[in-house]
Amino acid sequence: MKKITLYILRDLIMGTIILTGVLTYILWLAQSLGFIELIVKKGLSIGTWLELTILILPNVLAIILPISLFIVITFVYNKMKNDREIVIAQAIGISKWGLALPAILVALIATVTSYIITLYLGPTSVQAFKELQWTVRSDVSQVLLREGSFNQIGKGLTVYIKERLPNGVLSDILVHDKRDRLKSITLMATSGIIHDSDSGPIVILSNGNRQELTRGSGDLSVMYFDNYSINLGIIQMTGDARFTDNRERSTKELFTLDKSDGLSERNIKRLRVEGHQRLSTPLLNITFALIALSFALSNTLDKRDQFKRSTIAITCIILIEASSLGIASLASKNLLLIPLLYLVIVIPAAICLVSFSAKIATILVHQTRKVQLKLLS
Numbered sequence: 001m002k003k004i005t006l007y008i009l010r011d012l013i014m015g016t017i018i019l020t021g022v023l024t025y026i027l028w029l030a031q032s033l034g035f036i037e038l039i040v041k042k043g044l045s046i047g048t049w050l051e052l053t054i055l056i057l058p059n060v061l062a063i064i065l066p067i068s069l070f071i072v073i074t075f076v077y078n079k080m081k082n083d084r085e086i087v088i089a090q091a092i093g094i095s096k097w098g099l100a101l102p103a104i105l106v107a108l109i110a111t112v113t114s115y116i117i118t119l120y121l122g123p124t125s126v127q128a129f130k131e132l133q134w135t136v137r138s139d140v141s142q143v144l145l146r147e148g149s150f151n152q153i154g155k156g157l158t159v160y161i162k163e164r165l166p167n168g169v170l171s172d173i174l175v176h177d178k179r180d181r182l183k184s185i186t187l188m189a190t191s192g193i194i195h196d197s198d199s200g201p202i203v204i205l206s207n208g209n210r211q212e213l214t215r216g217s218g219d220l221s222v223m224y225f226d227n228y229s230i231n232l233g234i235i236q237m238t239g240d241a242r243f244t245d246n247r248e249r250s251t252k253e254l255f256t257l258d259k260s261d262g263l264s265e266r267n268i269k270r271l272r273v274e275g276h277q278r279l280s281t282p283l284l285n286i287t288f289a290l291i292a293l294s295f296a297l298s299n300t301l302d303k304r305d306q307f308k309r310s311t312i313a314i315t316c317i318i319l320i321e322a323s324s325l326g327i328a329s330l331a332s333k334n335l336l337l338i339p340l341l342y343l344v345i346v347i348p349a350a351i352c353l354v355s356f357s358a359k360i361a362t363i364l365v366h367q368t369r370k371v372q373l374k375l376l377s
Contacts, residue, residue, distance in 0.1 A: 004089055008076065009102035015072035016065075016106060023064045024057065031056055048132070055129035058121040059247075062114050062281065069110050070288040070317060073103045074310060077296035086297070100293045107289035114282030119251050122278075127248035155179070159203075169193055173205060175230060186211045187230065204229050246274045254278070266332075273332045273341075280341045284320070287345050290352035291316055320348060 032053035077099075080086050089099060147164045156179040162172035175187040189208025210223045246254070246267075254275030257263055263271070295309040323344045331337040 004094060005098070005102050008080075008099070009105060011076050012072055012102055012106045015076060016068055016110070019072055020061065020064055020068040023068060024061055027060050027064065028053060028057060031060070052129060052132055055125045055132070058117050058125045062117040062122060065110050065114055066284040066288045067317070069107060069285055070292045070313075073106075073289055073292035074296050074313065077103075077293070078310070081296070096297050099297060103289050103293055104286075107286045110285040110289075111282050114285055118278040118281055123248050123250055126245060130245055130248055170203070173203070173208070175203070175205075177230075182215055184213050184215065186213075187228065189228070202229050202231050246271055249274075251275055251278055269335055270332050272335055273328055273338065276331075276338050276341050277328055280345055281324075283342070283345045283349075284324075287320065287349040287352075288317060290349050294352040294355055316348065320344060 032049075035049055035052055077086070086099060090096075147161045147170075149160070151159045151161070153159055156177065158176045160174040161170045164170055170192045171190065173187070173189045173192045175185075177185040177187070187205060187208060187210050189205035191207065192203050192205040194203055205228045206226065208225060208228065210225060210228060212221045212223075213219070249257075249271070254271045257271055258268060259265070291313050295313040298309060324341065327337060327340045327344060331341060
C-alpha cells in the first residue's frame with residue numbers, strides 16, 4: 001500500500017505543479033499585456049513592468065490552485081481506472097480510502113499553501129503592487145522622461161536624456177523649446193536634476209549653454225551657464241495619500257478596524273467580508289479534491305458514464321465558485337450572511353464524504369455477505 005500511495009502521490013504532486021505553473025503563466029501573460037501601454041505610451045522601463053506583473057502572481061496562484069488540483073485528481077484517477085490499476089489495487093486489498101489518501105494529502109498541502117498566500121503573501125504583494133503603481137503614475141520624471149530617446153512633452157517641447165543615473169541625476173540633456181512663436185530655445189547641459197516647485201516640476205541644468213534663435217530675423221544668441229532652471233510645463237501630480245485597498249490590508253486589520261479609524265459602515269462590512277473570504281477560500285482545495293474523488297472513484301468502467309460524471313463534477317465546481325462570489329457580494333451588505341461563505345464550501349465536501357463512505361460501506365457489506373455465504377456452504 002505504501003508503494004501505491006507514493007506512486008499516486010508522485011503523479012498528483014507533479015501534475016498539480018505543472019498544471020498550476022502553466023495556468024498561472026497563461027493568466028499572468030493575459031494580465032501583463034494590460035501594462036504594455038505603460039511601456040509604449042509612458043516609457044515605463046522593462047524592469048518596472050516586470051516587477052509590476054510579478055506582484056500579481058500570488059493572488060492568481062490562490063485562485064488557480066484548487067482548480068488545478070481538481071483537474072489533476074480527475075485525470076490521474078480516471079487514467080488509473082482506464083488502465084485497470086484501481087481494479088488491481090482493490091484486488092490486493094487496498095480500500096477506496098487507501099486509494100484516496102494521496103489526493104487528500106495533496107489537498108491538505110494545497111490548503112496550507114493557499115492559507116499562506118491569502119493571509120500573508122497576497123496582501124503583501126497587493127500592497128507592493130499598489131505602491132509601485134502609485135509611484136509610476138505620480139513620478140513625472142519616471143513616466144515622461146525616457147532615457148536614450150527624444151521625449152515630446154506637450155506641444156513644442158522636446159527633451160532628450162542620454163542616461164538616468166541611480167542617484168536621480170540626468171546626464172547629457174538636450175531641451176528644444178518652440179512654445180514661443182517669436183523665438184526657439186535650445187539648451188544643452190552635461191547633467192541635470194528634477195525638482196518639484198509650486199508651479200510644477202522644473203529641471204535644474206548644470207554646465208551647459210543656451211541658444212536662442214529669433215524667428216524671422218535669424219538672430220542667434222548663445223549663453224553659457226553653470227546652473228539654469230527650466231519649467232517643463234508639466235502638471236504636477238497630486239500629493240494626496242493614495243486610497244488603501246482592502247486586499248492589501250493585513251488580516252488583523254480586516255477584523256479590527258472600525259468607525260474610530262475613520263471608516264464608514266459600508267467599508268467596515270467590506271473589510272469583514274474580505275477577512276472571511278481569506279479564511280474560507282483555501283478550503284476550496286479540500287472540497288474540490290473530494291468532489292473529484294467522489295466521481296473518479298466510482299465503480300463504473302463505462303467511458304461514456306465517466307464523461308458524464310466528470311461533466312457533473314465540473315458543473316458542481318462552477319456552481320460553488322459562482323455561489324461564493326454571489327454570497328460575498330450579498331454579505332458586504334448584510335454581515336449575517338457571512339456563515340454562508342463557509343457553508344457553500346463545507347456542505348459539498350460533507351456530502352462527498354458521506355457519499356464516499358456510503359459507497360465503501362455498501363462494498364464492505366457486499367463482501368461480508370459473500371464471505372458468509374461461502375462459510376455457510
